[in-house]
Amino acid sequence: MTAAEPAVGPDTPSDDGGWRLFRGDGTPRAVSFPPAPPWRRLHSKHSEVSRTARPHPYLIGPDDADIVNAALHLRRPLLVTGHPGTGKSSLAHAIAHELALGRVLHWPVNSRSTLQEALYHYDAIGRLREANLRQDADGVEPGIGQYVRLGSLGNALLAQDRPRVLLVDELDKGDVDLPNDLLTVFEEGEFEIPELSRLPEENSTVYVRTDDPNAPAPVIRGRVRCREFPVVIITSNGEREFPPAFLRRCVRLDLPEPDEERLRNIVAAHLGQEALHDIDDLLEEFLGRRAPGELATDQLLNAVFLRKGGIDLEAGRLLDAVLHQLGGAV
Numbered sequence: 001m002t003a004a005e006p007a008v009g010p011d012t013p014s015d016d017g018g019w020r021l022f023r024g025d026g027t028p029r030a031v032s033f034p035p036a037p038p039w040r041r042l043h044s045k046h047s048e049v050s051r052t053a054r055p056h057p058y059l060i061g062p063d064d065a066d067i068v069n070a071a072l073h074l075r076r077p078l079l080v081t082g083h084p085g086t087g088k089s090s091l092a093h094a095i096a097h098e099l100a101l102g103r104v105l106h107w108p109v110n111s112r113s114t115l116q117e118a119l120y121h122y123d124a125i126g127r128l129r130e131a132n133l134r135q136d137a138d139g140v141e142p143g144i145g146q147y148v149r150l151g152s153l154g155n156a157l158l159a160q161d162r163p164r165v166l167l168v169d170e171l172d173k174g175d176v177d178l179p180n181d182l183l184t185v186f187e188e189g190e191f192e193i194p195e196l197s198r199l200p201e202e203n204s205t206v207y208v209r210t211d212d213p214n215a216p217a218p219v220i221r222g223r224v225r226c227r228e229f230p231v232v233i234i235t236s237n238g239e240r241e242f243p244p245a246f247l248r249r250c251v252r253l254d255l256p257e258p259d260e261e262r263l264r265n266i267v268a269a270h271l272g273q274e275a276l277h278d279i280d281d282l283l284e285e286f287l288g289r290r291a292p293g294e295l296a297t298d299q300l301l302n303a304v305f306l307r308k309g310g311i312d313l314e315a316g317r318l319l320d321a322v323l324h325q326l327g328g329a330v
Contacts, residue, residue, distance in 0.1 A: 085296020
């Protein structure tokens with residue numbers, strides 16, 4: 001360390017209670033990061049903690065819960081619509097937790113998404129490269145199953161005694177034909193992997209890779225068929241309409257914007273009852289700024305979390321940064 005470099009250590013003093021981790025003065029400091037908000041804490045994807053931990057609290061009215069139950073009884077996909085921040089995606093995790101159905105399988109849809117990627121991926125190039133390497137080394141080539149990995153929808157359709165929960169997130173962002181492409185799979189509960197169905201009879205059973213790296217699954221004669229239809233939660237922000245044939249096969253749930261009472265319940269569920277103390281001004285500001293689709297509930301949670309951390313949200317532009325509108329140009 002040169003004489004011009006400032007000392008850096010864990011005991012660097014702070015005169016603002018630790019709120020300003022970054023000060024913008026160019027001076028390096030070793031700071032201790034405070035705990036993250038409960039909804040921003042990470043767990044390992046396959047850890048025991050993530051498999052057993054209770055997800056963020058989810059509040060739903062009895063009428064909306066009845067619509068969820070209707071979809072479960074009918075074995076139909078639940079199409080969940082509503083503005084950003086109304087809890088569409090979180091509903092899938094709440095169902096999986098309450099019904100003990102394991103980790104949610106997540107398929108985030110974008111404009112390039114295809115049914116094929118959701119079902120499986122076959123790494124033909126990797127298999128060819130490995131075959132050439134093994135041939136040069138006089139080794140035994142791995143089976144074809146090592147190069148077949150099931151996607152989120154493919155994993156949901158595996159033959160299991162209890163269904164998996166599949167979250168198809170923001171389907172309205174996908175190609176216009178994607179909803180119709182899903183119809184047959186959702187109706188039949190099965191699909192074919194041609195690369196495996198063409199194998200000779202002695203190779204009729206192939207173990208393929210799944211979402212659990214320690215649990216490959218057997219595929220017989222190239223067909224994957226579920227014993228129980230998966231619990232499918234499809235979210236949409238209402239950016240476009242879906243075909244009538246697709247809508248006919250779904251149960252629809254429209255999540256409304258939470259009112260003041262429900263907002264208070266959400267804050268208490270995430271941050272505890274004590275978090276409701278002295279936040280009336282934040283609630284009033286949030287409700288005053290909120291137009292349909294312009295603010296999300298998690299923005300209010302962010303504001304309350306900062307307030308409870310001792311941060312002056314009225315200082316400068318901080319409140320505007322936290323409660324910024326979601327629509328319009330940025």
